[in-house]
Amino acid sequence: xxxxxxxxxxxxxxxxxxxxxxxxxxxxxxxxxxxxxxxxxxxxxxxxxxxxxxxxxxxxxxxxxxxxxxxxxxxxxxxxxxxxxxxxxxxxxxxxxxxxxxxxxxxxxxxxxxxxxxxxxxxxxxxxxxxxxxxxxxxxxxxxxxxxxxxxxxxxxxxxxxxxxxxxxxxxxxxxxxxxxxxxxxxxxx
Numbered sequence: 001x002x003x004x005x006x007x008x009x010x011x012x013x014x015x016x017x018x019x020x021x022x023x024x025x026x027x028x029x030x031x032x033x034x035x036x037x038x039x040x041x042x043x044x045x046x047x048x049x050x051x052x053x054x055x056x057x058x059x060x061x062x063x064x065x066x067x068x069x070x071x072x073x074x075x076x077x078x079x080x081x082x083x084x085x086x087x088x089x090x091x092x093x094x095x096x097x098x099x100x101x102x103x104x105x106x107x108x109x110x111x112x113x114x115x116x117x118x119x120x121x122x123x124x125x126x127x128x129x130x131x132x133x134x135x136x137x138x139x140x141x142x143x144x145x146x147x148x149x150x151x152x153x154x155x156x157x158x159x160x161x162x163x164x165x166x167x168x169x170x171x172x173x174x175x176x177x178x179x180x181x182x183x184x185x186x187x188x189x190x
Contacts, residue, residue: 001147002181003044006075007046007054008168014062015069015167021134026063035126038131057186061165064098066129068108068156069167076149076181083172087145089170098129105129105159106158108185110141113151115180118145127156147174149181 017026061067071093072086075081084090098104106126112121123141144150154167170181 004053008074009077010055011058011062011168013072014059014096018062019069019071019108019134021167032113043137057140064165066104066158067097067165067167068127068129068137068154069095069097070152070154070172072152072169074169075172076179081101081172083147083174084143086143086147086174088143089140090143091138094125094127095139096127096129096133096135098131098133101131102129104132104160106156106161109153109155109157110139110154111153112141112144113119113153113182113184114144114146115149115182115183117182120146120150123143143171143173147176149173149176149179151182151184153184154158184188 014026019024042059044051044053049114060067070103070164073081094108105126106127108127110123110125111119114120121141121144122140125137125139127137150171150173152169152171156165156167157163164185166186168184172179
């Protein structure tokens with residue numbers, strides 16, 4: 001549970017920092033400190049085994065050279081976040097990131113997943129990322145009419161790629177005694 005939280009938090013922080021045009025880079029890759037035993041945050045177990053931890057698996061998405069991120073505050077772990085009204089319109093931005101010297105085209109599939117992983121909202125948006133892009137796209141979706149915990153995902157697929165890159169945020173809709181969320185893993189959505 002702690003490793004999954006760390007992976008989510010590191011993904012959010014990395015997306016935010018990469019979206020800032022005034023920052024030159026993010027230093028998060030200090031994989032191993034020695035060759036004598038256990039690894040740090042990016043792997044689990046003994047060094048000889050090098051099993052990727054959840055954070056490393058999500059960094060593939062957060063550090064992709066060309067991708068799209070959700071620009072929205074987390075509502076699962078930010079305890080003071082007020083829940084949205086069921087069925088209301090949610091307005092937010094998608095941050096476009098392109099570190100390449102050429103433009104990239106593709107599409108973003110926005111999904112709102114209920115606690116069972118079922119998509120209850122889906123919207124497809126074509127996107128163009130200019131060379132060295134750091135810009136935003138305003139987006140609006142209608143939230144589900146049923147109260148509960150939901151996962152908002154933005155799945156970017158470049159026209160020239162076969163790999164879907166995922167940005168995710170937990171959101172609260174309505175008031176319930178306990179919010180339950182679907183735990184997506186890298187590679188789940190194809």
